[in-house]
Amino acid sequence: MSASLYTQRRVTNIVAMVLSVAATGVGLFFLAWILWETLSQGASALKPQLFTKITAYREEGGLANAMVGSLILNILGIAIATPIGVAAGTWLAEYSRRSHLGPTIRFLNDILLSAPSIVLGLFVYTIVVLPSKYLSNGNVTFSGLAGGVALALIALPVIVRTTDEMLRLVPGTLREAALSLGVPQWKLTTQILIRAARSGIVTGVLLALARISGETAPLLFTAFGNNFMTFNPLDKMPSLPQIIYEYTKDPSPDINTLAWAGAFVLTMFVLALSLIARFTFRSKVSHD
Amino acid sequence: MHATASNAVTTLERPAEAGRTTKDARNDRIFGWVLKACALLVLLSLIGAAGSTLWLGQDAFRTFGWGFLTSAAWDPSNDQYGALVPIMGTVGTAFIALLVAVPISFGIALFLTEIAPQWLRGPVASAIELLAGIPSIIYGMWGLFIFAPFVATHIKPWLMHAFGTDVLEPGQPATGLARFFTSDYAFFGAGVLTAGLVLAVMIIPFISSVMREVFQTVPTRLKESAYALGSSTWEVVWDIVVPYTRTAVIGGVFLGLGRALGETMAVAFVLGNTFKFSLSFLETGSSIASTIANQFGEAEGLQRSSLMAIAFLLFVVTFIVLLIARLMLRRLATKEGN
Numbered sequence: 001m002s003a004s005l006y007t008q009r010r011v012t013n014i015v016a017m018v019l020s021v022a023a024t025g026v027g028l029f030f031l032a033w034i035l036w037e038t039l040s041q042g043a044s045a046l047k048p049q050l051f052t053k054i055t056a057y058r059e060e061g062g063l064a065n066a067m068v069g070s071l072i073l074n075i076l077g078i079a080i081a082t083p084i085g086v087a088a089g090t091w092l093a094e095y096s097r098r099s100h101l102g103p104t105i106r107f108l109n110d111i112l113l114s115a116p117s118i119v120l121g122l123f124v125y126t127i128v129v130l131p132s133k134y135l136s137n138g139n140v141t142f143s144g145l146a147g148g149v150a151l152a153l154i155a156l157p158v159i160v161r162t163t164d165e166m167l168r169l170v171p172g173t174l175r176e177a178a179l180s181l182g183v184p185q186w187k188l189t190t191q192i193l194i195r196a197a198r199s200g201i202v203t204g205v206l207l208a209l210a211r212i213s214g215e216t217a218p219l220l221f222t223a224f225g226n227n228f229m230t231f232n233p234l235d236k237m238p239s240l241p242q243i244i245y246e247y248t249k250d251p252s253p254d255i256n257t258l259a260w261a262g263a264f265v266l267t268m269f270v271l272a273l274s275l276i277a278r279f280t281f282r283s284k285v286s287h288d
Numbered sequence: 289m290h291a292t293a294s295n296a297v298t299t300l301e302r303p304a305e306a307g308r309t310t311k312d313a314r315n316d317r318i319f320g321w322v323l324k325a326c327a328l329l330v331l332l333s334l335i336g337a338a339g340s341t342l343w344l345g346q347d348a349f350r351t352f353g354w355g356f357l358t359s360a361a362w363d364p365s366n367d368q369y370g371a372l373v374p375i376m377g378t379v380g381t382a383f384i385a386l387l388v389a390v391p392i393s394f395g396i397a398l399f400l401t402e403i404a405p406q407w408l409r410g411p412v413a414s415a416i417e418l419l420a421g422i423p424s425i426i427y428g429m430w431g432l433f434i435f436a437p438f439v440a441t442h443i444k445p446w447l448m449h450a451f452g453t454d455v456l457e458p459g460q461p462a463t464g465l466a467r468f469f470t471s472d473y474a475f476f477g478a479g480v481l482t483a484g485l486v487l488a489v490m491i492i493p494f495i496s497s498v499m500r501e502v503f504q505t506v507p508t509r510l511k512e513s514a515y516a517l518g519s520s521t522w523e524v525v526w527d528i529v530v531p532y533t534r535t536a537v538i539g540g541v542f543l544g545l546g547r548a549l550g551e552t553m554a555v556a557f558v559l560g561n562t563f564k565f566s567l568s569f570l571e572t573g574s575s576i577a578s579t580i581a582n583q584f585g586e587a588e589g590l591q592r593s594s595l596m597a598i599a600f601l602l603f604v605v606t607f608i609v610l611l612i613a614r615l616m617l618r619r620l621a622t623k624e625g626n
Binding site: 028 | 327329391551552577606
């Protein structure tokens with residue numbers, strides 16, 4: 001009787017262990033599958049013209065304007081989100097100790113972190129794109145600027161959270177030493193605390209950049225996209241994820257091939273960025 | 289400041305220093321306000337996202353009333369809109385995603401915390417987290433070009449055969465469980481099941497990394513006591529680790545659910561974007577996010593308002609799901625603190 005119970009427990013244990021290993025195998029298998037398809041299909045579609053010609057919805061076209069557009073949109077997004085995010089994170093870590101507002105905002109920031117990006121895109125459409133008709137003879141104008149604002153809204157919670165966490169890791173003695181010398185709080189914050197947490201904050205910005213460079217949904221109704229090379233942020237602006245979206249929907253296999261090439265470039269960029277963020281500053285960051 | 293400057297007592301606080309103290313105090317206040325204003329922007333963007341979609345969606349809510357939630361009509365040519373089909377698509381895909389992702393994530397977390405040798409844990413954890421870094425549009429492409437054909441040739445015919453729906457004529461009603469496995473176009477890879485599976489792959493890294501983190505918070509003492517009493521690894525996990533971390537594990541699952549509900553690009557290609565009401569997981573459908581992505585560009589009037597209205601519904605539902613997730617995860621943080 002007891003021997004059979006022992007056997008039963010051993011069997012249960014072995015089955016559970018095997019299933020657990022199998023689950024890990026499944027996870028790794030899908031990772032390998034997706035990466036393999038993107039890299040192999042994308043690499044065979046790579047041609048020098050991708051980087052020199054603009055989109056033409058024909059096989060001869062390239063992706064140059066989409067890459068330039070993505071670059072501009074990402075720079076805009078990060079340029080808007082970084083000062084605001086670092087400031088908000090600093091307030092949470094340094095100024096909100098005795099208020100209820102601090103924990104509430106920290107909590108809501110975590111929710112904003114995983115909020116549906118398409119709804120955030122519609123929000124920016126409402127506050128940036130729709131009002132533009134009062135400035136331009138009643139025409140609603142999509143713009144790179146609106147796309148930048150949408151991306152900033154997605155980057156913001158990432159930067160707020162890392163800044164907050166990194167500043168809270170700075171030892172209290174550093175604050176006490178500076179304050180005892182009569183350093184005003186703003187000077188303490190900007191010249192000592194932010195510097196002490198700098199590499200962690202840079203990691204946060206890199207992670208935010210990795211996050212927004214793959215975003216498609218919030219750009220559909222803000223930057224919208226076009227088929228020209230444009231450097232003007234008040235103009236409609238194409239981006240790599242949005243072109244991939246359009247080219248994937250296209251019925252022509254030649255155009256789909258271009259989408260794979262774009263996917264290859266995008267995935268390599270995003271993965272390289274998140275690997276750099278993860279490993280360069282690994283010792284400083286508790287988790288993402 | 290003027291007459292007292294010559295007084296010997298005030299040499300301790302010279303006018304210049306008094307001025308600096310006042311200036312510093314003022315700068316400190318301004319600095320604090322600026323930082324606080326930036327922090328309030330986080331709050332404002334959440335309120336703004338809910339408010340703007342509700343504001344622009346009010347026409348749809350007024351026109352259709354509560355029927356908006358229960359009507360299966362989404363018919364731009366007759367200007368009739370109901371949210372039932374997109375809601376069912378969203379819930380159905382998220383349900384399948386959780387059904388598949390939760391056990392797999394649990395297995396991965398178990399492997400990484402109890403089974404794998406120490407040298408293997410870091411690399412495998414990083415590889416799984418790499419899945420979270422892949423842009424969602426890539427999942428969408430892979431889903432459309434690679435995975436949907438795979439479902440159409442391998443998974444779907446097998447399921448339809450198992451439930452006996454492969455012999456039904458198109459439109460012929462099925463009974464019992466088979467109702468969930470009918471398909472009018474058997475050769476078609478897109479559908480709720482395919483989209484749900486793609487979503488499952490997407491949310492596995494989120495759920496498994498939360499589970500792994502909370503499993504690591506279980507005191508070694510507790511586990512070692514159980515091992516000392518002769519427990520097997522599985523018994524330690526099931527009877528010690530899981531009860532100890534239950535709340536946070538559910539929090540992690542809700543976090544994954546929040547992601548799955550709001551995901552757009554991964555499902556936009558593989559859901560089919562049809563608006564016919566169906567209970568079947570093998571039938572095409574549409575989700576709230578995919579409907580917005582596909583239609584908002586050309587939408588006018590009541591259709592645009594209806595899209596804003598379903599965006600509002602999506603935002604409110606994901607907000608509640610994520611709220612529950614964070615509350616459950618926060619309880620673990622306080623427990624850790626003790």
